[in-house]
Amino acid sequence: MLEVKQVSKRYDGGRGVQNIDFSMRRGEIVGFLGPNGAGKTTTMRMITGYLYPTEGIITVDGLSVHDQARKARSRIGYLPETPPLYPDLTVDSYLKFVAKLRGVPAREQKLRVAEMVSRLGLNGREKQSVRHLSKGYKQRLGLAQAIIHKPDLLVLDEPTSGLDPSQIIEIRSLIRELGENHTVLLSTHILQEVGALCDRVLIINRGELVMDGATDEIGARMENRFAVTLEVGGERERIEMVLGQWAEARGIAAEIRTGPLEPEKSLTVSSAIVESDTDRLAASSEAPDPDCVSENGEPKAASDDPESSTLEKTGLQSAEGFVSSDRQTYSSVRALLTAADQQDFRVELFRLLADADLPILELHKENLTLEDVFLKLTSEPAGLPGKSGGERK
């Protein structure tokens, strides 16, 4: 529904944006990220028809934003960084004024204002002067003026900037709601906001678009390796040997962390059972079951009573050498395994460790976070990733 084709803007003093090219489908919420001065506002002002591009074409629902400005603009709602509010008007009269300005038919204006008041939680503030609204309510009113004419496309320039944490949460949930029946382009400096709200992310750096991709995929797409961190239970020497030999044969870098175990990882099996049983007994405040207590008053070790053994019930007793009833240390090893060829080796690794009777306690595929991607792209000179064709869809 939005097409931005090879759009550039050159200001008198230079800088602006170059060859911006992307489109948006109906119903998408797209995050627009970039460092200060990257060109977000310039691009948004061109999309909303407030600024003419030096080159290129922008259409909304097939209508040129510049050649068919009136029609195209009726389909766009814009919340600039500083909402265009009139401080001397009341909330009610401001919304009536905007409804008229945006071409809402006279007979519908009253109803539309009431609808906006209710939808954006401005109830009870209709007669309050805009000047006296808090920043959060001013932002709600800014959103109301952007959607009062029921546009298809909503363009929001840093809608949560300057708000306190609870106002940020409120405005985000409003945006999420608006996203249910609008297409939304949202610029922000808060990367977490993109993760929370957006299906897709565009990153602009020094006036050029350097990334266009699904929010949950760009981390993996930017990776030039395949890496997992894992925790394996068992004897350290064996794990090191099994993993080390395999990694060497496969050309996989293995960083095995053999430092001291964290306290919770170095419980002995029998003491773990003692602790859990003691807790249970204390919680029930009943007399201990004599069958579960040894002569010296301690709960019996798991092997004493196969029927009630926690280990048997969970099936852990089958991992011999890993757990035992003679207070052998329950140890584990953490490792980072990295394949430079990006090949997914998880199934192979699973089989290797299963055959060696070394259980995987945790396995996590390492991806770049949105923050990593942002820093990587915006600390490189503009154009590099985009020009190489590596990052843009």
Ligand SMILES: Nc1ncnc2c1ncn2[C@@H]1O[C@H](COP(=O)(O)OP(=O)(O)OP(=O)(O)O)[C@@H](O)[C@H]1O
């Ligand atoms: N009216 C103008 N005249 C000249 N240069 C301008 C004008 N507006 C913006 N620029 C320049 O164009 C570039 C892009 O600015 P723009 O405001 O679009 O960036 P931005 O990504 O929105 O930044 P921020 O996150 O700080 O709001 C900057 O180098 C800026 O200095």
